[in-house]
Amino acid sequence: MHDLAKICEAKGLEVRILQNANSFFLRNFDNIPVVGLPGRTGHDLEKMSERYDVYCKQSHLIIASPLDLACNLHYSSNCIGINHGIYWDDKYTSVAKYDINKYKRIFRAQKNCTKSICVDTNFINWLRTYDWELASKCEYVPNYVDRRQFSAVEKEFDGKLTVIYPRRLYEARGLYITIEAFASLLPKYPDLNLHFVGQAVGDDAIATRxxxxxxxSQVSWYELDMEKMDQAFRQSHIALIPTKYAEGTSLSCLEAMATNNGVIATNIGGLPNLILNNFNGMLINPEVASLTNAVERLINDRQLLKTLASNALLTADAFRKEQVGFEMGFRHRRKFNYYLVKHHAGNQKMQPLISIILPTFNGSRYLKSSIESCLNQSYPNFELILVDDCSTDxxxxxxxxxxxxxxxxxxxHNEVNLNLPSSLNKGFAIAKGGYFTWTxxxxxxxxxxxxxxxxxxxTEGADIIYSSYYVINDTGGRLDKLGGPPEEIIFKSIVGACFLYKRSVHEQLGDTTHPNSDWKTWTFG
Structure with a gap:
């Protein structure tokens, strides 16, 4: 988040970082204000998002990290989500317990974002299995490695070998399969050393000790600050990334590759985006036997170990920090910079997204003119959702x-004719604006x-607003002007062809179920 904040700052944005906290605080980190927001939300991302929504109303650009925090941001017309990978693939996942409802928060968050930046392709492919259109909003921008810190080191691979486990020590990161594998390897290979480099707490710390x-004489355990992690990688020959589930931690993998290590990684999260099995590392199943066999193979085939480490160095060059683009004008992050510029330009005041739904059945005669009148609006921040109700023209x-x-x-495109109410509902279901209208x-x-x-x-602080409108002929000539004062709405539906209402109105009333249910909407407002 610090690097992203610096990119935003360099683009002329005033940046602040919001953080969930037990009590309010305001601090500065590298001249960037960090605000702690208390809310008794714990780790509930739904509640955090609701809390942040209040503070984000006047923001020109919102970066939600993780993506889930965008799920309740109703003013997120300029929102970019950061997806760090799939985190719900734990050992308790099973078909018997499958429940799509637990994914609805992710789908809402994705709808609320203009773009989602994903550090691996795992999430993108998963999302495609549910909603191709939602997945099209994803952009793959991988993690990067700072080669100025994690630079190549000449190593002797023919003597004693040091294996490094360079991450937090707990089950999801493969601690216990590593312990079990090396419990059999270390007695067999007395010249083999294992370094745990990371934090462990509770039962994990007890198991490690x-x-x-x-x-x-063969196992060490120590912690290093991020600025010093390269020291651990410089003295190792084999790096283990034995993730069992939850995201994969491709950052550790890249740091290992950049420092001339043979990498053994599991086929979890974004790790397969980096490792080609038997070319620049070994890709294994997250299990004890696979890890044991892979380590033993590298112990006994030093030429393979050298080749994997050499090819890993070549691969890491493609993920250099300056190449991926924190420093201005580089490849992948150039895309991210483009999104920042695109979303910030012209936003001198808050411009919430407006969703226009246009349902139609055999309306080709006037449809182009209607669409053009939407696209030519002076207000720039809107989306137009066209719903074809199984037309035959x-x-x-x-x-x-x-x-x-x-x-x-x-x-x-409806596969069967659903009529107006259901067609509107399908449009509203994918709308991501803070305000709705339809035509x-x-x-x-x-x-x-x-x-x-x-x-x-x-200005009025209203929930719904409407205007009078003209009845026109085939050539656009005005025939009559219609409308009426608000007080008449109790007796008849006076709202015609031009209106706008808050998203919350639709959410409270629910789906449209009757051709005349507009009146319920207007009287509610």
Whole structure:
């Protein structure tokens, strides 16, 4: 987060970092304000997100890390999520306990983000199995390694070997399969040494100490600050990344590769994005036998160990910090810089996202004009969701033409005719704006419609706002002006073709179920 904050700062943004805390605090880290927000949320990401939502209303850009923190950000029109990998693949996962509801927070968060930056492709591929369109918002930007700190070191691979376990010591990171594997390896190979370099607490610390007590001359355990971790990698020959589940920790893998180590990694998270088995490392199953066999193979085949370490060095060059792009103008992070510039430009005041739903059935006659009136709005921050209700004319091809050519447009094609209420519901289900409106294929928005409506609803503090409108003929000529004062809404639906309401109105009322249910919406507001 520090590097990202510095990128934002370099782009002219005023940066602050919000952090969950037991009590309020305001501190500075490298001239960046860090705000601790108390909320008694514990580790509940849903509640944290609700808490952060209040503080993010006036932000021009929100970076949610992890991505889940965007799940309840309703003012997130300029939101980038950071996904660190899949973290729910623990040993208790089973088909018998499968429940898609536990993923709904992730889906909501993804909908609320304009883009998600993913450190590995595991999450992207998983998301595709549920929603291809949501997954298309993901961008793969891998972790990087600072080669100025983690530089190549000449090593002697033919003598005694030192194996390093360079991360926190606990089950998810493979502590116990490492202990069990080396309990059989160390007696067999007296010239083999194992270094645990990381923190352990509770039962994990007890298990580590007990193991060391059995092999005092061969096993070491120590902790180093991040700025000194390269010292541990410089004296090792084999690096273990034996993750059992939860993300994979590709950062440790890259640091090991950059310092001339033969790497043994499990096929978890983003590790397969880095390791090609038997080329620049060994990729194994997260189990004791696989780890034991891999270490023993490298002990007995030193030429293979040298080759893997050499190829790992070549691979690490592609993930250099300056190459991946923290320093201005480099490859992958250039994309991230682009997102920052794109989202910040022109945001002199808060511009919340407005979602326009346009359902249509056989509306090709006027559809293009209606779509153009939406796309030509003076207010810039909106999305247009076109819902084709199984049309038999040219409607589908028109919708596809616009959805392919304009990133603000998304398309839904019903497989059967669902009629207006259900088509609206499908549009609202994927809408990510803080404000909603909908229109028809034979309606035309005035150029300033959204801008005026949003200004009024914010100024008045209203939930719903509407305007009068003109009835027009086939050529756009005005025939009549319709509308009415708010007090008449009790007796009839006076809201016509031009209106705007808060997302919360829709969420409280639920889905549209009847062709005349607009009236329920207006009277609620």
């Amino acid at each position: 007990l193991f060391i007590s059995q092999f005092k 040219d409607t589908a091809s028109i919708i596809e033409q616009y959805s392919r050519s304009d990133s603000r447009v998304r398309a839904i 028809s294929d034979d309606n035309l928005f005035g150029k300033n419609a959204l801008e005026v409506l949003l200004d009024k609803i914010q």
